[in-house]
Amino acid sequence: MAQVEATTERIIAADAEAVFDALADYKDVRGKVLPGHFSEYEVREGGDGEGTLVHWKLQATSKRVRDCLLEVSEPTDGQLVEKDRNSSMVTTWTVTPAGEGKSKAVVVTVWDGAGGVGGFFERTFAPKGLARIYDELLQNLATEVEK
Secondary structure (H helix, E strand, C coil): CCEEEEEEEEEECCCHHHHHHHHHECCCCHHHHCCCCEEEEEEEECCECCCCEEEEEEECCCCCEEEEEEEEECCCCCEEEEEECCCCCEEEEEEEECCCCCEEEEEEEEEECCCHHHHHHHHHHHHHHHHHHHHHHHHHHHHHHCC
16 A cells, blocks of 8 residues: 645735634534535534544545545644544645745645555546546635635
């Protein structure tokens, strides 16, 4: 099994603290900015960054749906880590200043991929598909915080 990684980033016209706070707000903001690939969104514990437990289903393709139960931690300032209890998937969000009134949001998701031919296709196509999904989420987040 090889590790699969999907990365995307966006410059957002809002300061890093505002972007991070919105991203870490699972109660009010996160559910609003998730694209249509996400369903059954539910905050089960907490709701603001560290200590949050959140559930959703992620429909990556027409046939592939992941049931995700994510534990949220904040290992360093400006960083959120979502570890899926149902799989090896870990998503790390990092928000840093990017000049006056701007920030850079980077999202990296890694997981243990399948082996064999299926694994080849997963490593080839899944990162691009997931990057598109997270790019849409970052666009929605930008729209939310740039108001």
